[in-house]
Amino acid sequence: MATTVSRPLTANSGVKAYAKNGAVLIGSIVLLLLAVLAGLMSGAITIPVPEVWSALTSTSETEARMIVWNLRLPRVLTGMLVGINLSIAGAFLQGIFRNPLADPGIIGVSSGGGLAAVIIMILMPAQIGWLPLSAFAGALAATVVIYLLAWKGGASPVRLILAGVAVNALLGAAMSGLLILNSEKVQSVLPWLSGTLNGRGWPQWDTLLPYSIVGVIASFFLIKQANLLSLGDDTAIVLGVRVESGRLLIIVVSAFLAGAATSIVGMVGFVGLVVPHISRLLVGNNYRILLPVSAILGGALVVLADTAARTLFDPIEFPVGILLALLGAPFFLYLLRKGVRR
Amino acid sequence: MTHVLETSELIYGYDANPVVQGFNLRVEKGERIGIVGPNGSGKSTVLRMLARLLVPRSGEVFLDGQNMAQIPTKAIARRLTMLAQSRDAMLEMTVRDLVRRGRNPFLKWYEECRGVHEIIVDWAIRVTGLADLQHRSLAELSGGERQRAWLAMCMAQTPTILLLDEPTTYLDIAHQLELMELVRKLNAENGVTVVMVLHDLNQAARYCSRIIAVKEGAVVRDGSPREVFQPDFFREVFGVEAEVWLDDGVPVFLPKGLAPAGA
Numbered sequence: 001m002a003t004t005v006s007r008p009l010t011a012n013s014g015v016k017a018y019a020k021n022g023a024v025l026i027g028s029i030v031l032l033l034l035a036v037l038a039g040l041m042s043g044a045i046t047i048p049v050p051e052v053w054s055a056l057t058s059t060s061e062t063e064a065r066m067i068v069w070n071l072r073l074p075r076v077l078t079g080m081l082v083g084i085n086l087s088i089a090g091a092f093l094q095g096i097f098r099n100p101l102a103d104p105g106i107i108g109v110s111s112g113g114g115l116a117a118v119i120i121m122i123l124m125p126a127q128i129g130w131l132p133l134s135a136f137a138g139a140l141a142a143t144v145v146i147y148l149l150a151w152k153g154g155a156s157p158v159r160l161i162l163a164g165v166a167v168n169a170l171l172g173a174a175m176s177g178l179l180i181l182n183s184e185k186v187q188s189v190l191p192w193l194s195g196t197l198n199g200r201g202w203p204q205w206d207t208l209l210p211y212s213i214v215g216v217i218a219s220f221f222l223i224k225q226a227n228l229l230s231l232g233d234d235t236a237i238v239l240g241v242r243v244e245s246g247r248l249l250i251i252v253v254s255a256f257l258a259g260a261a262t263s264i265v266g267m268v269g270f271v272g273l274v275v276p277h278i279s280r281l282l283v284g285n286n287y288r289i290l291l292p293v294s295a296i297l298g299g300a301l302v303v304l305a306d307t308a309a310r311t312l313f314d315p316i317e318f319p320v321g322i323l324l325a326l327l328g329a330p331f332f333l334y335l336l337r338k339g340v341r342r
Numbered sequence: 343m344t345h346v347l348e349t350s351e352l353i354y355g356y357d358a359n360p361v362v363q364g365f366n367l368r369v370e371k372g373e374r375i376g377i378v379g380p381n382g383s384g385k386s387t388v389l390r391m392l393a394r395l396l397v398p399r400s401g402e403v404f405l406d407g408q409n410m411a412q413i414p415t416k417a418i419a420r421r422l423t424m425l426a427q428s429r430d431a432m433l434e435m436t437v438r439d440l441v442r443r444g445r446n447p448f449l450k451w452y453e454e455c456r457g458v459h460e461i462i463v464d465w466a467i468r469v470t471g472l473a474d475l476q477h478r479s480l481a482e483l484s485g486g487e488r489q490r491a492w493l494a495m496c497m498a499q500t501p502t503i504l505l506l507d508e509p510t511t512y513l514d515i516a517h518q519l520e521l522m523e524l525v526r527k528l529n530a531e532n533g534v535t536v537v538m539v540l541h542d543l544n545q546a547a548r549y550c551s552r553i554i555a556v557k558e559g560a561v562v563r564d565g566s567p568r569e570v571f572q573p574d575f576f577r578e579v580f581g582v583e584a585e586v587w588l589d590d591g592v593p594v595f596l597p598k599g600l601a602p603a604g605a
Contacts, residue, residue, distance in 0.1 A: 017436070017477065221451075228446060231433070234395055234426035235492075239499070240419030240447040284479075285435050 021289045024282045028296040032080070035303040039076035040068050042311045074202040078264065079306045079320065080299035081205070081212045082197075083271055085261040087298025088219050089254035090272030091279065091291055095230040096250050097157040103273035104258035106164040107251055110269070111171035112142025113262040114193065118175050121189050122182045132207060132263040139259030142167060147251065154244050156233070160251075195268030195321025197306045204264050211260035216295070218253045223287040226250060230285065268321045271298055274332045281335055301328065344407035346371045346535050347392065347422075347503055352401035354387050354559075361387045362559040365401070369503075374529050374536045376550035378543055380580055384559035385539045386427075386507055392537065393424040393505050405503075419447035423496040424505035425489075437483070437491045438476040441466050444498025466498040469532070470524060486517025490524065497528065504528065506538035510545065518542070522549045547571055547593045555579050567593050577601045 040052045047055070047064050055068035089104040097106070104110065116138025120131045146167050150159040179186050191198060225246040228236045236243050258272060279294040302320065305327055309318040347369035355361035362384040369375060379385045390396040392403055394410060403410040405422060423444075433440075441463050442455040449455065455463065467476050470490045480488055489509065496504060506525065510518035526549055528534045540546040546553055547567035555563035555570060557579050563570045571593035576584035583598045 224446075224451065228443060231440075231443060232426070234424075235443075235495075237395055237415070238393060238419065238424045238426060238496075239443060240416035242415060280434070285433070286439060 017284075021283045021293075025289065025293055025296075028293055028300065032296050032300040032303070035300040035307070036076055036080065039079070039303050039307040040072050042307050043067070043072060044314055071201070074205045075197050075200050075306070076303050078200045078205045078208060079197050079302045081208050082261040082265050082268060083275070083298035083300070083302030084295045085208075085212055085215060085257040085298075086268060086272040086302075087275040087279075087294040088216065088291060089258035090298075091276035091287070091294040092219065092222070092226055092250050092254045093272075094276050095226050095285070095287065096247050097161055098230060098232065099157065099161060100277065101273075102161070103269070104254060104262075105168065105269065105272070106161060107255055107258075108142025108146045108164060108167050108171065109139040109255055109258040109262055110267045111168045111175070112145075113139035113259055114267050115142075115171045115175045115178075117192060117263075117266070118178050118189060121192065122178055122185050125185075132204075135263035136259050139262055140255055142171060143251065143255040143259075147248070155247065157247075191319045192266035194319040195266045195324075196317070196319040197265055197302075198310075198317045198319070200265065208260055208264050211256065215253055215257035215260065219257070219291065222246075222250050222253060223291060226287045226291075230287075266319075266321070268302070268324065270321070270325045270328050271302060274328050275301055278332065278335060345369055345404070346406060347537070348404040348407075349388075349392070350402050350404070352388065352391055352398045352403070354384070354391060354396060354398050360399070360559060362391070362398075364560055365556075366561065367554065369535060369537060371502075371535055372529070372533060374526065374549065374551040375554060376538055376540045376546035376552070377554050377556060378540055378546050379556035383556045385556045387559075388556065389424070389505055389507050389537070389539050393422065393426075394418060395424070395426070416447050419499060421501060422503040422505070423499045423501040425493055425496055425507065425509055427507040427511070433480050436477050436479055437472055437494070438463065438467065440480060440491055441472075441476070441494045441498050444495040447499060462500065463498055466494045469497060469528070470494040484517070486513050486520060489513060489517070489521055493521070493524065497532075501534060503535045503537065506536070508539050508541050511541065518545065525549065543571075544594055547595075571595055 037049070037052070041047050041049065045067065047068060051064045052068055055062065055065040056073070058065070086104055089109075090102070093102040093104065093106060094100060113135040117131055117135040120127055120134050146160065146163045147155055149167065150156070150163040152159065179189065225241070228239055228241045229243065229246055229250070231239075233243050261268070275298040276290070276294045279290055279297055283289045283293050301324070305324045306320040308327065309320045309323040312318070345368045347367070349365055349367045352362055352365040353360050365388050377385045377389065387396060391398050394403070394415065405413060405418065410418060444466065445455045445459045445463065448459065467473055470493055472487070472490060472494055475483065475487060475491075480491060483491065509521055509525070513521065522545060525536055525538070529536050550567060553563065553565065553567050553570040554561055555575065562579055563575055568591070571586050573584055573586060576582050576595060576597070581601045583601050584595045585598060587594045587596065
């Protein structure tokens with residue numbers, strides 16, 4: 001009798017988990033839309049919803065249209081892509097390294113991109129147009145170096161993390177050295193070092209969009225691999241997964257996504273570390289739901305933080321990266337203490 | 343006659359002191375083999391080579407007469423599985439989601455676990471007695487339940503050979519016996535050939551049809567529990583003096599103390 005009574009109950013709890021994940025997904029989409037709306041409304045001049053709407057839909061050259069369409073919309077959308085890219089990369093890397101401290105920085109994306117960008121900004125300011133491409137190349141190069149250093153008949157997560165820490169320290173030292181030797185130019189580099197969306201517009205969106213599309217599509221094909229790899233190498237092998245190639249693919253896609261974001265806005269930390277954790281607390285470890293929720297929440301978080309950064313401290317344009325840490329860290333600690341669980 | 347699993351002269355480790363030196367094994371279909379030996383004898387290393395988690399320095403593993411190095415890893419996973427020892431205890435996912443992963447070897451990269459695969463997942467959950475726990479998170483389960491969940495994942499692979507690496511470590515005695523009974527049932531009722539590394543010698547005698555003792559990377563005893571469990575076996579392989587009793591035909595050993603040095 002006991003089993004016949006408990007059957008429907010257990011079936012129910014499966015459905016409940018499904019419904020809860022669906023609710024979280026819809027909730028995060030709503031949050032993203034609200035964040036975008038807030039981003040379009042707020043700034044030096046507050047523009048009410050109806051005017052935002054008409055600015056988006058009509059082509060008459062009003063002042064509202066100028067501000068919303070030419071300034072705020074591309075910046076908001078670029079911020080959204082940055083959040084999406086970094087969060088997907090972070091969610092992947094935490095899973096395949098099975099390490100809660102992993103973020104896109106661990107595979108050298110920040111330090112490699114950062115060093116390349118600092119070299120351009122400080123040593124060759126005339127070539128500033130090459131900054132995004134150089135930062136992107138630097139990010140990928142650092143990832144390649146870390147992977148090769150970790151390789152010893154396979155690149156185990158622990159070796160990758162240790163190689164990552166070492167390479168990051170080296171590149172970070174080179175960057176600090178350059179900055180100290182050229183301290184008079186540091187002022188102009190600082191916003192980039194903490195990540196900023198200041199002055200980002202349609203050209204940056206046009207640059208970032210194709211990379212994001214390619215990376216996001218590729219990442220959806222890697223969901224199954226990521227799920228299997230997060231069971232650990234032994235289990236994945238026993239289940240017939242080709243562990244090394246699967247892990248390499250995921251690292252490449254993560255570096256691609258995070259490197260593209262870094263090349264546009266600089267070294268935005270925190271998003272790639274914390275958003276996947278928050279999403280994990282909300283929907284669990286299955287990448288089929290974890291990845292979309294991370295991406296959407298990441299987009300929302302960066303848009304919200306950037307909106308706050310340019311409104312709260314007006315007229316100073318505060319780098320979004322600093323505010324992300326200021327807002328996100330306490331919230332993250334709160335969630336950790338509360339221990340939100342399914 | 344081909345064996346379901348066979349090894350020829352497996353060697354693993356560095357030249358000077360290899361962990362495994364010339365390991366030979368022939369497994370018949372339906373056997374329930376316990377590999378025993380002192381710490382550092384290389385018994386787990388052997389098992390990991392059988393599961394292709396380690397690549398031998400030389401020697402081959404044959405699965406149904408076919409050299410395993412030449413079979414695609416996914417095809418191996420449809421026939422052979424292993425309950426590995428290094429697993430993430432705090433993995434936050436439901437039992438059913440874990441068991442579903444066991445269908446991976448049968449799915450193309452774009453396929454999801456549904457249809458007939460879900461029916462097999464149901465079967466694996468039922469046969470391991472997890473029906474009531476299938477929607478619970480692994481993190482909420484007891485050690486014994488969690489171990490059964492991982493075993494259910496292995497069973498979802500519908501394996502002909504099941505390898506287990508010290509499956510009862512960290513379990514209390516009731517859960518140890520529960521797991522061993524389950525393994526015996528899977529062997530008897532589903533015809534799964536079992537090869538397991540075991541720490542507890544009396545459990546090995548009770549639940550295995552054949553004992554293989556390993557010392558310094560080579561087989562030193564091979565036979566039924568009654569054949570192997572002799573006082574000289576405990577002295578030579580484990581360095582302990584022991585008395586052996588028969589309980590319903592099953593040998594039971596009682597250690598009396600360390601064997602004198604040099605014995």
